[in-house]
Amino acid sequence: MAELVDIAERVLGLARDNEQVEIYAVHDRETEVRAYGGEVESFSSAESQGVGVRVVVGGRQGFAWAGTLDADVLAETMADARDNAQFGTVDEHAGIAEPDGVEPALFELFDAALLDFATDKKIDLAIELERLTLAADSRIIGIESAEYVDTVHEYAIVSTSGIRRTGRETGCFVSVYTLAEENGETQNGFGWSVGRAPAELDIERCARESAERATRLLGAKKPSTERLTVVLTPWVTAQFLGILGSTLSGESVLKGRSLFADRLGDLVAPEFFTLVDDPTWRDSYTATTVDGEGLATRRNVLIGDGRIERFLHNAYTARRTGTRSTGSAVRGGFKSTPGVGPMSLQLVPGTATQPELVAGIDHGLLVQDVSGLHSGVNPVSGDFSTGAEGLMIRGGALAEPVRELTIASTIQKMLLDVVAIGGDVEWLPMSAAGVSMVVADITMSGA
Amino acid sequence: MTTGDRSSHGATLLDESIIRSTLDAALRRGGSFAEIFVEDRRSSSAYLDDGKVEELTSGHDRGAGVRVVVGETTGFAHTADLSPEGLSAAADAAAAAARGGGGGVRAVALTRRPTHNASTVRISPSEVAKARKVELLQRADHAARASGPAIRQVAANYGDSRRRILVANSDGLLAEDQVVRTMFSVSVVASGDTGMQTGRESAGHTVGFELFDTYQVEQLATHAAERALTKLRARPAPSGSMPVVVGPGGGGVLFHEACGHGLEADLIAKSASVFGGRRGEMVASPLVTLIDDGTMAGEWGCFGIDDEGHPAARNVLIQDGVLTDYMWDHLRARKEGRPTSSNGRRQSYQHLPMVRMSNTVIANGAEDPADIIASTKRGVYVAQLGGGQVNTATGDFVFGMLEAYLIEDGKITEPLREGNLIGNGPQVLGDIDALGNDFAMGHPGTCGKDGQGVPVGDGTPTLRVTAMTIGGTAA
Numbered sequence: 001m002a003e004l005v006d007i008a009e010r011v012l013g014l015a016r017d018n019e020q021v022e023i024y025a026v027h028d029r030e031t032e033v034r035a036y037g038g039e040v041e042s043f044s045s046a047e048s049q050g051v052g053v054r055v056v057v058g059g060r061q062g063f064a065w066a067g068t069l070d071a072d073v074l075a076e077t078m079a080d081a082r083d084n085a086q087f088g089t090v091d092e093h094a095g096i097a098e099p100d101g102v103e104p105a106l107f108e109l110f111d112a113a114l115l116d117f118a119t120d121k122k123i124d125l126a127i128e129l130e131r132l133t134l135a136a137d138s139r140i141i142g143i144e145s146a147e148y149v150d151t152v153h154e155y156a157i158v159s160t161s162g163i164r165r166t167g168r169e170t171g172c173f174v175s176v177y178t179l180a181e182e183n184g185e186t187q188n189g190f191g192w193s194v195g196r197a198p199a200e201l202d203i204e205r206c207a208r209e210s211a212e213r214a215t216r217l218l219g220a221k222k223p224s225t226e227r228l229t230v231v232l233t234p235w236v237t238a239q240f241l242g243i244l245g246s247t248l249s250g251e252s253v254l255k256g257r258s259l260f261a262d263r264l265g266d267l268v269a270p271e272f273f274t275l276v277d278d279p280t281w282r283d284s285y286t287a288t289t290v291d292g293e294g295l296a297t298r299r300n301v302l303i304g305d306g307r308i309e310r311f312l313h314n315a316y317t318a319r320r321t322g323t324r325s326t327g328s329a330v331r332g333g334f335k336s337t338p339g340v341g342p343m344s345l346q347l348v349p350g351t352a353t354q355p356e357l358v359a360g361i362d363h364g365l366l367v368q369d370v371s372g373l374h375s376g377v378n379p380v381s382g383d384f385s386t387g388a389e390g391l392m393i394r395g396g397a398l399a400e401p402v403r404e405l406t407i408a409s410t411i412q413k414m415l416l417d418v419v420a421i422g423g424d425v426e427w428l429p430m431s432a433a434g435v436s437m438v439v440a441d442i443t444m445s446g447a
Numbered sequence: 448m449t450t451g452d453r454s455s456h457g458a459t460l461l462d463e464s465i466i467r468s469t470l471d472a473a474l475r476r477g478g479s480f481a482e483i484f485v486e487d488r489r490s491s492s493a494y495l496d497d498g499k500v501e502e503l504t505s506g507h508d509r510g511a512g513v514r515v516v517v518g519e520t521t522g523f524a525h526t527a528d529l530s531p532e533g534l535s536a537a538a539d540a541a542a543a544a545a546r547g548g549g550g551g552v553r554a555v556a557l558t559r560r561p562t563h564n565a566s567t568v569r570i571s572p573s574e575v576a577k578a579r580k581v582e583l584l585q586r587a588d589h590a591a592r593a594s595g596p597a598i599r600q601v602a603a604n605y606g607d608s609r610r611r612i613l614v615a616n617s618d619g620l621l622a623e624d625q626v627v628r629t630m631f632s633v634s635v636v637a638s639g640d641t642g643m644q645t646g647r648e649s650a651g652h653t654v655g656f657e658l659f660d661t662y663q664v665e666q667l668a669t670h671a672a673e674r675a676l677t678k679l680r681a682r683p684a685p686s687g688s689m690p691v692v693v694g695p696g697g698g699g700v701l702f703h704e705a706c707g708h709g710l711e712a713d714l715i716a717k718s719a720s721v722f723g724g725r726r727g728e729m730v731a732s733p734l735v736t737l738i739d740d741g742t743m744a745g746e747w748g749c750f751g752i753d754d755e756g757h758p759a760a761r762n763v764l765i766q767d768g769v770l771t772d773y774m775w776d777h778l779r780a781r782k783e784g785r786p787t788s789s790n791g792r793r794q795s796y797q798h799l800p801m802v803r804m805s806n807t808v809i810a811n812g813a814e815d816p817a818d819i820i821a822s823t824k825r826g827v828y829v830a831q832l833g834g835g836q837v838n839t840a841t842g843d844f845v846f847g848m849l850e851a852y853l854i855e856d857g858k859i860t861e862p863l864r865e866g867n868l869i870g871n872g873p874q875v876l877g878d879i880d881a882l883g884n885d886f887a888m889g890h891p892g893t894c895g896k897d898g899q900g901v902p903v904g905d906g907t908p909t910l911r912v913t914a915m916t917i918g919g920t921a922a
Contacts, residue, residue, distance in 0.1 A: 037519065038520070040518065044799060045522075045524045046526070047525075047526065048510075048797060063504045064506045066508075067507065067510065067527055068507070068510075068527045074571025083578070084503035087503050087577050088500050088502050088503065119543070128692065141718065142719075144840070177719075179719060186540075186840045187840065188719070222916070225796060254497070255496060256599045256643075263889035270812050337501075337502060371837075372840065372846065372867045373702075375836070376865065376867030377845025378865050380636055381645065381864070383864050383865045384865045385842075387836070387867055398912065404871055404916065405869065406866070406869050412594050445687055
């Protein structure tokens with residue numbers, strides 16, 4: 001731990017007087033066990049280290065990274081970043097983050113129990129997950145994959161502006177893709193469970209839910225085309241929130257790529273709709289106390305009572321906008337410069353359970369899963385179209401399964417059409433929490 | 448070939464003695480197969496957005512992955528430390544998966560395979576001044592903005608990489624390869640009364656900086672801008688089922704999703720593909736001949752050897768509608784007692800290889816593309832597809848349309864807004880009723896599977912599917 005920050009400080013020592021320099025150093029360890037047929041299919045043990053160096057000189061920025069912490073490579077990386085800085089466009093707002101006096105939240109994201117968890121037990125978990133899944137229903141014919149994954153993430157961010165942050169986080173999850181078959185037709189379902197240490201994992205639930213998701217789609221047919229009300233399951237809502245969150249980034253706003261750019265303070269959703277990005281919420285799988293530039297993360301209300309309250313900022317977009325960073329610098333590892341984005345989105349939940357939401361709908365669709373969000377949703381124009389599968393809702397009850405359909409609307413319209421938010425908050429292996437959400441007037445395309 | 452890098456990096460990535468000792472260490476606790484994969488990857492990129500060159504980035508990754516196969520179990524570990532000690536530790540970690548296996552020393556005799564490069568590199572990108580790369584971005588920015596006052600934002604991205612790999616295994620294989628890729632992309636936002644729309648264009652090949660002798664960045668930028676401008680007057684896409692014509696080069700994603708993934712032997716072995724057990728059967732319209740070809744020089748998905756050390760190959764998967772073979776990696780092929788099809792690929796030394804596509808193409812048909820459109824009464828013409836996704840177990844797949852138009856009375860008419868199309872692989876393959884004679888390669892792509900991304904190419908002539916579901920909102 002001390003070593004990582006020492007290495008980062010040593011690289012920082014190479015900075016020249018006229019340079020702003022930021023060093024982001026990472027040490028990750030990961031174990032992945034895949035079970036198949038009652039045996040270990042693969043066991044991967046991974047350790048990776050790397051550094052990203054950002055240099056700003058005279059308003060020009062350069063960046064370089066290396067997948068090692070070897071001393072000679074680090075010096076070369078620094079030299080590369082410095083050389084690259086000559087070619088950027090001069091930008092008066094360019095620069096690294098300055099300390100802002102906000103202290104990081106005090107909570108532990110590191111659980112030593114994960115380090116003490118023996119390899120054999122990891123293997124047993126994966127094999128048991130497969131066994132439980134196969135036993136869950138007689139129509140389960142196998143799995144595509146059953147895996148246990150854990151990670152230990154350590155980082156250090158130091159800079160010439162006086163940023164000096166280190167941290168370490170643990171995380172683990174199990175997931176299973178289940179195959180169900182009946183009358184020669186195959187369906188599959190996904191199950192998962194996440195935690196900071198293995199004791200938090202619920203493999204029974206993971207197995208049961210994946211089996212249920214697969215079996216309840218058996219016999220699914222293509223529906224006819226119509227407009228109806230949909231219930232998005234927590235898994236689907238979380239993915240929708242991820243897209244919505246990207247439209248509320250200060251970078252998208254500044255660069256004219258946000259459909260909400262001029263709408264600060266506007267009512268864009270019903271009054272019961274409040275969207276918060278809160279990486280300081282410990283239960284979130286992606287909780288973190290420090291952002292990608294070393295500033296403290298904080299709770300940011302993006303949409304409050306249906307109105308846009310705030311856009312997310314890192315140091316650069318904040319300077320350009322004339323505001324303060326919201327502690328929302330995100331990095332995709334050490335290989336890229338910090339961007340801006342949500343880290344832990346959640347909707348303020350309602351109280352209804354999913355069955356209660358379904359009971360209030362005479363004719364609709366429960367969307368169990370979606371596909372092709374990356375190809376059919378455009379967060380700039382707001383066009384929303386995605387492949388989907390799920391169950392029809394008839395007379396307030398779940399009815400026949402349907403597949404090979406799309407659901408479509410626009411992001412703007414969907415927000416206005418939100419009818420209800422459930423109380424079934426679920427933490428998922430992604431940067432948004434899931435909750436059931438009812439949206440009216442969606443076009444379902446099928447036959 | 449004239450790679451300027453040869454002089455400084457001509458040496459092998461790892462000495463044979465270290466390779467041998469690492470393989471020995473990997474098999475110390477038993478196992479039927481051990482492999483070491485060494486990678487050295489250097490990349491550079493430059494990014495322009497909002498009229499500013501935001502930054503140039505240089506990257507360097509180097510390391511090795513070691514795998515050991517014991518019975519049905521694969522052990523894998525990787526390290527960035529290429530010293531004998533570092534590799535020995537990785538070999539130990541990989542061997543640890545061999546629980547209770549019988550130990551033993553096995554001498555491995557390595558036979559170095561001749562190198563054959565995927566394509567010729569005339570101008571090594573690392574020899575090109577950074578200022579020239581930056582200039583490309585600025586030229587693209589100017590050209591896109593010159594396309595009209597409605598153009599509000601332009602982002603341009605330049606990237607090059609040089610990846611050297613070495614693979615050695617306990618079967619005695621020892622092979623090396625070097626692949627250079629260069630790409631350029633432009634994304635444009637246009638704004639009008641109907642809101643904002645986006646357009647994108649890209650070019651990428653397994654070549655050096657001579658890519659820009661073939662492609663003018665101004666043309667790429669103008670094309671991206673035109674796509675965004677056209678969409679400003681687009682109407683919502685229809686909803687429901689209708690004929691779909693996909694333009695030349697555009698349909699690759701369709702086949703990649705409709706059947707490509709479903710023909711990967713790892714998914715077949717787990718009964719997770721609708722194409723399992725169907726070799727020798729008619730699985731597509733007789734018009735369809737599908738080939739996966741890693742040897743197509745210069746294309747985005749080509750390579751000299753796959754990431755298991757086997758020379759790239761051309762594999763016919765579907766011949767005149769009949770399923771002839773699946774795609775194989777070492778592990779699956781070994782189980783079946785057959786040769787690999789050289790489709791074992793991995794994102795980096797930090798990943799296990801698995802069955803992946805390379806360049807997936809549909810052989811040319813006979814029809815005049817104009818006739819295909821003219822004989823379509825009402826449907827959708829997709830000029831450019833976006834990405835896609837498939838559930839191989841059910842065969843249901845989606846793909847996005849980035850540039851699409853309505854076909855009315857045999858004529859391409861109004862532009863359509865973006866959306867997904869959905870279909871079922873086996874159904875759609877059977878429903879292809881027209882194939883043009885205008886084969887073209889599509890755009891460079893990155894295929895994701897189990898969290899690993901690898902570069903892939905695709906190509907098709909114009910083709911028509913009699914019915915697919917269009918995921919729009921209009922009646």
